[in-house]
Amino acid sequence: MLQLAFAMEADVAQAQEMLKIARKSLLYPRIKRDTVIIYCxxxxxxxxxxxxxxxxxxxxxxxxxDQ
Numbered sequence: 001m002l003q004l005a006f007a008m009e010a011d012v013a014q015a016q017e018m019l020k021i022a023r024k025s026l027l028y029p030r031i032k033r034d035t036v037i038i039y040c041x042x043x044x045x046x047x048x049x050x051x052x053x054x055x056x057x058x059x060x061x062x063x064x065x066d067q
Contacts, residue, residue, distance in 0.1 A: 002037060002062045006047035015041055033059040 001022045005015035012027070015037075019026050027034040036059060040050040051061045 003047060005041065006050065006062070009044065010041065012038055012041045032057070037062075 001018055001024050002015065005018050008014075010018065016026050027038050029035050029038060033054065036053055036057065037050065039045075040053065045053070047062070054061050
């Protein structure tokens with residue numbers, strides 16, 4: 001769902017609404033991975049760059065199996 005949010009260039013509120021509708025966990029700022037995702041959505045950083053940032057921080061990438 002988050003990959004779709006990035007593809008749609010959604011903002012944080014739109015991404016949260018998409019997660020809510022899909023009955024997925026909402027982004028929570030106290031979780032390091034979620035904080036990175038929120039930052040990237042807020043600053044309009046693209047999906048590929050977000051994946052790179054997550055990988056550089058040894059965090060699970062979007063769509064990865066260890067979510």
